[in-house]
Amino acid sequence: MAKRMILGVFEAGTQQVGGTTSWAHPKSQNGDYRDIEYWIGMARMLDDAGFDLLFFAGGSFGYASLKGELSDVLVREGMMFGLDGSYIIPALAAATSRLGFVVTTTTGSDHPLHTVRKYSTLDHVTKGRIGWNIVTGASQNTMAKMLGQTEMVPHDKRYEAAAEYVEVALKFWEGGNDDDAVVLDRATGVFADPQKIHPVVHEGEYYRSNGYHTQPPSPQRSPVLFQAGTSAAGRAFAARHAEAVFVQGTTYEQTAANVADIRRRAAEEGRDPADLKLIVGVTVITAPTSAEAHRLRAEFEALQSDELAAHYYSGNTGLNLLEYDFDRPLKDQLPDDGLAGQMGVSNIERFYTRPDGSAPTVREILDDLKGKGTRGFAITGDPVEVADELERMIDLTDLDGFMLEAVFNTASMRDVIDLVLPELRRRGRLDPAPEGTTLRERLIGKGPHLAAEHHGADLRPEFSAST
Ligand SMILES: Cc1cc2nc3c(=O)[nH]c(=O)nc-3n(C[C@H](O)[C@H](O)[C@H](O)COP(=O)(O)O)c2cc1C
Structure with a gap:
């Protein structure tokens, strides 16, 4: 049977997605991103069209830079700016009924309690439609500086x-209180039952905490745990902690290998590998005819430049592609300064080899980045061509769905909704989501709470005795 595709939209709280620019194109309303009505319109459109989730990247304080220096090119394109999706989501939840929301928060810049309170609040106000995309943070060099740290924490x-x-x-989320802690009994005057509130104690290497979760239990308790970053350390992290993984792919072979590796590691953690939902970013440019779609793509590519692509890529990798010999593979020229990989591995490794075994040159990498930035796969074509390729991608990689990385934001989403979704629906790829009103039920289909096999579930019983 054809696998149901999970459908998400990738946004970054700003006018650009994944290091490309398009706000100046007449089809784009991306420049309106500071207006809440822009986001409400987008969320309603996605909700009506049956999308599963709207995802906000971000969460890092850092900005993309060339070796720590802010680049004029990124400022000119407005690429150093971005709103925090966490504050947009409550308005979107009130305007929609089913759409889930995922927002990125980086670890390491604050105490976990800030994240605990934020996502418990979001889980309440979205009625259980929230997910947390866990990242260790892009642009670590500038983030460290802004936080007043003397040096960047090493990758692993x-x-x-x-x-x-x-x-x-x-x-806090799983063990801090019981589902039925809130009683709201007017007759006895009891709001919450003290027996159902449990102390939380943690004495670790990096964090300490001793106290109580000062929010009532929310519909999902823990937000749906997303993760992004597919270095070896990232894959191990995903297999243990994540319920959904946002992966970026360059070739189907490499993506299939990452997917298989994450599922295998999840099984080793005692989890059902099928419970992990792996979702890839896809740039879709579509139009009623293939020729129109390719024309749009050419217009989009004409807005990009080597300079912009290289500066943005540097924020994810610490590498300045403009410094290398364009005619030789990047892989053969990587500096031994300890910085490559410390800023992020996935966006370097994805350009190591092509399916035929050859390594792309720096010129070819820049061309690829100009076409789609640090986004995932790119498909250009009429609705049938796009649907064919999406099906092929899912079937060849064992991915569970895709995150649309729109080039002209809402206008491109509209094109996909009007042209491609009917085609996918006809092919049985967009069958109704599993029953349930929470994001976890919608994505995984096994209830609103973390699966019993997830290590977080062990924190529920006898919690007050553990440290
Ligand atoms: C697909 C993908 C999405 C990412 N999204 C974010 C993000 O939204 N915010 C952020 O601060 N970092 C983001 N990162 C960067 C990672 O937090 C950072 O690079 C980290 O080092 C982990 O990546 P790695 O496992 O590829 O090395 C993303 C990385 C990847 C590969």
């Missing part, structure tokens, strides 16, 4: 601290 150490950050958060 960030993941180690992130695991403890999540553990603390789960102790």
Whole structure:
């Protein structure tokens, strides 16, 4: 049977998505992103069309830079700006009825309790439609500077601290109180039952906490746990903690290998690998005819430049592509300065090899980035061509769905909704989501709470005795 595709939209709370620019194109309303009506219109459109979720990247304080220096090119394009999706979501939840929301918060810049309170609040006000995209943070060099830290925390150490950050958060969400803690009994004057509120104690290497969760239990208790970052450390982290993973792909082979590796590691953690939902970013440019779609794509590409692509890419990797020999593969020229990989591995490794085994040159990488930035796959074509390719991608990689990375934001979403979704629906790829009103039920279909096999579930019973 054809697998149902999870449908999401990737946004970043700003006018651009994934390091490309399009706000100046006549089809784009991206520049309106500071207006809440812009987001409400988008959320209503996605809700009506049956999308599962609207995802907000971000969460890092840092800005993309060339070795720590703010680039004029990124300022000119407005790429150093972005709103915090967390504050937009309540308005969108009030304007929609089914759409889920995922918002990124980086670990490591604050105490986990800030995240605990934020997502418990969001879970209440969205009525259980919230997810947390856990990242260890892009642009770590500038983020460290802004937070007054003397140096950037090394890559794998960030993941180690992130695991403890999540553990603390789960102790509060899963163990801090019982589902039926709130009684609201007017006759006896009892609002909440003291027996059902439990102390939370954590003494770890990176974090300490001792107290109580000062929010009542929310519909999902823990937000749906998303994760992004597919380095080896990232995959291990995903397999243990995540319920959904946002992956970016360059080739189907490499993506299939990452998907298989994450599922295998999840099984080793005692989890059902099918419960992990793997979702890839996809740029879709479509129009009633293939020729029109390709014309739109050419117009989009004409707005990009080597300079912009390189500066943005540097924020994710610490590498300045403009410094290398354009005619040789990047892989052969990587500096040994310890910075490559410390800022993020996935966006370097994705350009190591092509399906035929050859390595792309720096020129070819820049061309790829100009076409789609640090987004995932890109498909251009008429609705049938796009639907064919999306099906092929899901079937070849064992992915569970895709996150639309729109080039002209709402206008591109409209094109996909009007042209491609009817085609996918005809093919049985958009069958109704599983029953339930929470995001977790909608994505995983096994109830509103973390699965019993997830280590977070162990924090529920006898919690007050654990540390
Ligand atoms: C697909 C993907 C999405 C990401 N989204 C964000 C994000 O929204 N906010 C952020 O601060 N960092 C984001 N990052 C960056 C990671 O937090 C950072 O690069 C970290 O080092 C983990 O990536 P790695 O496992 O690829 O090394 C993303 C990375 C990837 C690969």
